[in-house]
Amino acid sequence: MTVESVTPDAPDASGTTEASDGAAQARTDATGLRVAPVAGGGFPGLGHGLKLVRDPLAFMSQLRDHGDIVRLKLGPKTVYAVTTPALTGALALSPDYIISGPLWESLEGLLGKEGVATANGPLHRRQRRTIQPAFKLDAIPAYGPIIEEEAHALTGRWASGEPVDCTSESFRIAVRVAARCLLRGQYMDERAERLCVALATVFRGMYRRMVVPLGPLYKLPLPANREFNRALADLHRVVDEIVAERRASGQKPDDLLTALLEAKDDNGDPIGEQEIHDQVVAILTPGSETIASTIMWLLQALATHPEHGDRVRDEVLAVTGGRPVAFDDIHKLTHTNNVVVEVMRLRPAVWILTRRAVTDTELGGYRIPAGADIIYSPYAIQRDPKSYARNLEFDPDRWLPERAKDVPKFAMSPFSVGNRKCPSDHFSMAQLSLITAALATKYRFECVPGSDDATHVGITLRPHRLMLRPIAR
Ligand code: HEM
Numbered sequence: 001m002t003v004e005s006v007t008p009d010a011p012d013a014s015g016t017t018e019a020s021d022g023a024a025q026a027r028t029d030a031t032g033l034r035v036a037p038v039a040g041g042g043f044p045g046l047g048h049g050l051k052l053v054r055d056p057l058a059f060m061s062q063l064r065d066h067g068d069i070v071r072l073k074l075g076p077k078t079v080y081a082v083t084t085p086a087l088t089g090a091l092a093l094s095p096d097y098i099i100s101g102p103l104w105e106s107l108e109g110l111l112g113k114e115g116v117a118t119a120n121g122p123l124h125r126r127q128r129r130t131i132q133p134a135f136k137l138d139a140i141p142a143y144g145p146i147i148e149e150e151a152h153a154l155t156g157r158w159a160s161g162e163p164v165d166c167t168s169e170s171f172r173i174a175v176r177v178a179a180r181c182l183l184r185g186q187y188m189d190e191r192a193e194r195l196c197v198a199l200a201t202v203f204r205g206m207y208r209r210m211v212v213p214l215g216p217l218y219k220l221p222l223p224a225n226r227e228f229n230r231a232l233a234d235l236h237r238v239v240d241e242i243v244a245e246r247r248a249s250g251q252k253p254d255d256l257l258t259a260l261l262e263a264k265d266d267n268g269d270p271i272g273e274q275e276i277h278d279q280v281v282a283i284l285t286p287g288s289e290t291i292a293s294t295i296m297w298l299l300q301a302l303a304t305h306p307e308h309g310d311r312v313r314d315e316v317l318a319v320t321g322g323r324p325v326a327f328d329d330i331h332k333l334t335h336t337n338n339v340v341v342e343v344m345r346l347r348p349a350v351w352i353l354t355r356r357a358v359t360d361t362e363l364g365g366y367r368i369p370a371g372a373d374i375i376y377s378p379y380a381i382q383r384d385p386k387s388y389a390r391n392l393e394f395d396p397d398r399w400l401p402e403r404a405k406d407v408p409k410f411a412m413s414p415f416s417v418g419n420r421k422c423p424s425d426h427f428s429m430a431q432l433s434l435i436t437a438a439l440a441t442k443y444r445f446e447c448v449p450g451s452d453d454a455t456h457v458g459i460t461l462r463p464h465r466l467m468l469r470p471i472a473r
Helices: 049-054 056-065 085-093 102-111 121-135 137-157 166-182 188-211 215-219 223-249 256-262 273-304 306-320 327-332 334-346 378-382 425-442
Strands: 069-074 077-082 353-357 361-363 366-368 373-376 443-447 452-457 461-465 467-472
Touching: 049 056, 049 069, 056 378, 056 452, 077 085, 085 353, 085 361, 085 373, 085 378, 102 188, 102 273, 121 137, 121 256, 121 273, 137 166, 137 327, 137 425, 166 188, 166 273, 166 425, 166 461, 188 223, 188 273, 215 223, 223 256, 223 273, 256 273, 273 306, 273 334, 273 425, 273 443, 273 461, 273 467, 306 327, 306 334, 306 425, 306 443, 327 334, 327 425, 334 425, 373 378, 425 443
Parallel strands: 077 373
Antiparallel strands: 069 077, 353 373, 361 366, 443 467, 452 461
């Protein structure tokens, strides 16, 4: 089962069904469009903000009981929350919405304004055209040897019975694979380590700054602020070094960095230094955090569902006959792939997405005014009992073709759809499957006392502090 192939029609694909049982009734306005009801449970004066901050996953998940689209009051702001798979798909595919809103504005401030993840309109289209070849299906096999090397190096670093800190190890391999595959460079190993340290600190600090926007407080010379500023400066410095070194080398390997250095703007002129820099940052940052969190959850799944670890190992051995698993084996590893997809269903790295309406428009028959901020949660969508039987159960076999055909359209879109769809879906699936195969073939995993796999909500979802003991098979 691959994520891309989950596209059968939903029973409610028209997106115009009435709100589900127990939902507030939507009124219609003078134009006949429905007015999204305000979700229940807000506090007078504060609205829903407190609940969203306190327990965002539970809050986003229960919104489906209030309607297909509901309004949230976040302080003085009204935000529209979309709760059905069909409407999240319609939102992502509609030209009436752009990437914008507080989440993106704070990202831009820290990471740069000229990267593909935050651009809109013609600039975004041009940037996607530049980066797309590096992520195309036929570009991925060239990354195979690097992914293999990194996957086997990861398992080779560990000693049987010795506890492993899954957070730093997952981050390490994610950064190394992204940096080595996309920005091939001579001293990339040392740089990958620096990127790793910098990105881990930057992501922690960025999430804090987004959910608790205390502006001036983050400028005080406190140790945490200093650490964050140092890490952010180092991230930008490493990226500058990588770009400068590539230019000085005169080499033009067939990779993403060469594509960026050779890119032209709409007038046919080379793109500016700032844009090259921001593009590298905009690709490395989502690339490493998402993959790292997913690897942590894969390790957690192998530890808590050892029967699936055994099945992965048996499947790999049946394909490889005992040699190290290789990139070319991936397409034969059905169960391994299904384990990855099921982990991504229950633990989607990107758990919340936002858009802004650029015009007065409608979604599923609901009126959406120009300028409205809209949010939805792949986490809530992918755990909806209306889409999945035994929705909270870890069941990789639900992705076998005969069962996957019943999954509603857009109920499994961890990479999103439409013009903002993650460019790295194939690259990500290839690395995650190969890493899972390498891990489960060499080790089974036990939890170490003190390990905490409760969900930590940040820019991505990850276990709080996952410590596992690999036991050699
Ligand atoms: C965008 C998920 C890995 C680069 C996105 C979006 C999602 C996503 C949901 C769309 C955001 C939106 O609609 O607003 C994931 C997941 C990953 C993953 C679940 C792995 C488990 C990667 C990797 C890279 C990457 C490895 C690069 C090395 C990007 C970029 C965008 C993006 C550049 C912005 C695209 C645009 O706005 O046009 N990702 N991603 N992602 N992702 Fe990924």
